[in-house]
Amino acid sequence: xxxxxxxxxxxxxxxxxxxxxxxxxxxxxxxxxxxxxxxxxxxxxxxxxxxxxxxxxxxxxxxxxxxxxxxxxxxxxxxxxxxxxxxxxxxxxxxxxxxxxxxxxxxxxxxxxxxxxxxxxxxxxxxxxxxxxxxxxxxxxxxxxxxxxxxxxxxxxxxxxxxxxxxxxxxxxxxxxxxxxxxxxxxxxxxxxxxxxxxxxxxxxxxxxxxxxxxxxxxxxx
Numbered sequence: 013x014x015x016x017x018x019x020x021x022x023x024x025x026x027x028x029x030x031x032x033x034x035x036x037x038x039x040x041x042x043x044x045x046x047x048x049x050x051x052x053x054x055x056x057x058x059x060x061x062x063x064x065x066x067x068x069x070x071x072x073x074x075x076x077x078x079x080x081x082x083x084x085x086x087x088x089x090x091x092x093x094x095x096x097x098x099x100x101x102x103x104x105x106x107x108x109x110x111x112x113x114x115x116x117x118x119x120x121x122x123x124x125x126x127x128x129x130x131x132x133x134x135x136x137x138x139x140x141x142x143x144x145x146x147x148x149x150x151x152x153x154x155x156x157x158x159x160x161x162x163x164x165x166x167x168x169x170x171x172x173x174x175x176x177x178x179x180x181x182x183x184x185x186x187x188x189x190x191x192x193x194x195x196x197x198x199x200x201x202x203x204x205x206x207x208x209x210x211x212x213x214x215x216x217x218x219x220x221x222x223x224x225x226x227x228x229x230x231x232x233x234x
Contacts, residue, residue: 013047018223025215026077038084041157042073042121045165050140057136060169060179065227067182067191070217071209072164074193075200076121077216078209086160089118089125099126106131115151120160122167122200130154132172137162168199184227 019039023031046069053061080087099105099113105126107113118125124133130147137144137159145153153159171177181196183189193210197203 013043013220013225014223015043018043018219018225021219021222022216025219026212027082035082035084038076038080038086038121038157039073041161042069042076042164045158045161054139056170057166060177063179064169065182065184065189066220066225067185067193067213067217068168068178069225070220071178071182071193071196071213072121072168073216074209074212075168076164077212078205079122079200086120086155086157088155089123091117102126105129116148119151119154121164122160122173124154124163124167133163133166136166171199173200174198 019031019036022039023029027035052058076084093114096113096117099107099117100110101107102113105112105116106128107116107126109127112127116125116127116130124130127148130151133154134144134147137147140162141158144156144159147153154163167173168178171180176198178196178199181190181192181199183191185191193213194206195203196213197206197209
């Protein structure tokens with residue numbers, strides 16, 4: 013991929029003509045994992061890795077753009093400790109101890125939330141970065157860009173966030189497969205801001221294509 017060309021395009025189309033170093037570094041963590049993860053994915057992650065199309069990357073960048081308030085850096089969910097107390101006893105998230113709501117509030121590129129998700133993502137990240145701490149003991153480690161990228165890729169590839177995955181919505185247009193950036197929002201959060209995020213994805217996709225980014229393999233029919 014011609015990264016300078018990519019950044020020139022997104023700078024104008026999505027960032028009002030200016031890109032900070034932090035925004036570039038955040039996108040670099042995502043692009044680097046797409047092009048050369050530290051090790052090859054395994055298991056279900058590998059199955060999805062081998063069918064990914066360029067639209068998957070565009071949609072992940074668009075999701076990051078939205079979820080991080082355009083900073084492209086892993087961030088904390090907005091809210092104070094009192095706000096998060098309502099999630100202290102929340103079985104759906106695995107929160108079962110006083111303070112769990114605040115301790116496991118949303119963090120990262122896609123706002124990882126809840127004790128269950130922090131527990132489950134620890135071994136996933138460690139496959140790629142063995143120095144990753146136990147995320148239940150060090151929740152702020154989710155804001156490490158490399159760790160946050162793994163969490164986003166894995167969750168959106170295998171559908172661990174909501175049961176829906178990128179392969180359910182985004183195929184390869186060169187094979188006349190559907191690309192549904194609007195409904196792809198269901199991978200993360202229903203249809204909340206789905207139209208806006210779909211628009212961002214179109215722009216990221218155009219920037220990737222202009223920079224000669226490639227899908228590794230063509231996706232099957234969806």
